[in-house]
Amino acid sequence: MRTGVPLRQESLVTPLRLPSLIGCALSLALAAGAAFAQTGTPALPPADEREPIRLLVGLPPGSGVDRISRVFAEALSQRLFRPVNVENRTGARGNVAGEELARSTPDGNTLGVVTATTMILNRHLSRQMGYDPQADLTPISRFASLPLLVLGGPGQGVRTIGELIEVLKARPSTCGTPGAGTAQHLALELLIRSVGARCDFVHFRGIAGALPELLDGGVQVYVEAAVIGLPLVREGRVRLLAVTSRVRSALLPETPTVAETVAGYEAETWLALMGPRGLADSVLVKLEAAAIAVARDAAVVRRLRALSAEPIGGTRTELAATIRAQDSIWGPVARAAGVTAD
Structure with missing residues (x-):
């Protein structure tokens, strides 16, 4: 019997050569680039970077700081392609939220909205803080x-x-x-000391308690945040004399600053995005860029100004410099005022 030589069976799939693989990769990359150019939508980050971010806020729901923080959180979420959930941790003039932030894992998944009071004033008014906000928190953007x-x-x-x-x-x-x-109290303390005046301070539980005294002359001056005081100004119930910021506010361009009469005077409170100590540079850079973009977005600017807030959009370097400069001013004022928060 003759033994036939078996025919070699050819593969039905032709192996891809290296040049072919490179060509496919280039084609896919070009297609992705074309899609981005047409849609303007960048690729989503990896799934582990789309986990919700906890944004700790030290004041209660419905407060001015809370409402401003929620506007910021919504816009930040859109920039980062991640949910940003506000969590109110109230108490101890913002220290409860600040301490929780300081003790959180520095992975970018827990951030906080920190006020000037928490960042600067509390260090000089409280002897029972469980953390040091300037050592244990990382500046991102004011x-x-x-x-x-x-x-x-x-x-x-x-x-x-x-x-x-x-x-x-x-x-x-x-x-x-x-x-x-409060920031309002120390702003007035600074004014009194700057002009060599004397003042007996009365601390009310909000402007509602002070209003009758202002109207009948029992109190000569009262300092309050714009978000609270402006409605009363517009109703004609109180008279607006000046703003305490270094330059005139875009909210009140016709209102002079205190500094136009008292050279060098400046007092304001602010909100900043902060993280725990030890944030990786790659995380920090991404968060800083997103926060700056949010504060400079035209729609966000309109919403913040509707809440009597002035958008800033500052860098982390600028925020760190602001903290150092203001700490050197408010520390002596707080000590001279002789008040404590304990």
Whole structure:
């Protein structure tokens, strides 16, 4: 029997050569680039970078800081392609949220909105903090400032900040604030000390308690955040004398600053995005860029100004410099005021 030589069976699949693989990869890359050019939508980050971010806020739901933080969180979520969920951790003038942030894992999944009070004032007013905000937190971006208003009663005859200063210097006066050791209190302390006046401070539980005293002249001046004071100004119930920021506010361009009368004066509170100590540079750079873009977005600017906040969009380097500079100012003022938060 003849044994036939078996025929070699050819593969039905032709192996891809290296040049072919490279060509396929280039084609896919070009196609992806074309899709991005047409849609303007970047590729989504990996799944582990789309986990929700916890954004700790130290004031209660519905407060001015909370509402501003939620506007920021919504826009930040859109920039990062990740949910950003606000979690209110109230208590101890923001220290409860600050301490939880300081103790969180530095992976970028837990961040916080920190105020100037938490970042600077509390260090000088409280001896029982469980962390050091300037050592244990990482600056990312200062995204909004909250102008403070110098207010007087409409029936007191004082129409300008200069006239108010003359009254304060002429005789001991009564000055009102929404609480001892607040940014409003220390802003007024700084003004009094800057002009060499004297003032008996009365600390009310909000402007509602101070309003009758302002109206009948029992209190000559009251300092309050714009988000609270502006509605009363617009209703004509109090008189706006000045803003405490270094330059005029875009919210109130016709209102002079205190600094136009008292050279070098500046007092404001602000909100900043912070992380725990030890954030990786790659995470930090991404968060900083997103936060700056959010604060400079036209729609966000409109929404923040509707809440009486001024968008900033500062870098982490600028935020760190602001913290150092303001700490050197407010530390001595807080100590001289003799108040504690304990």
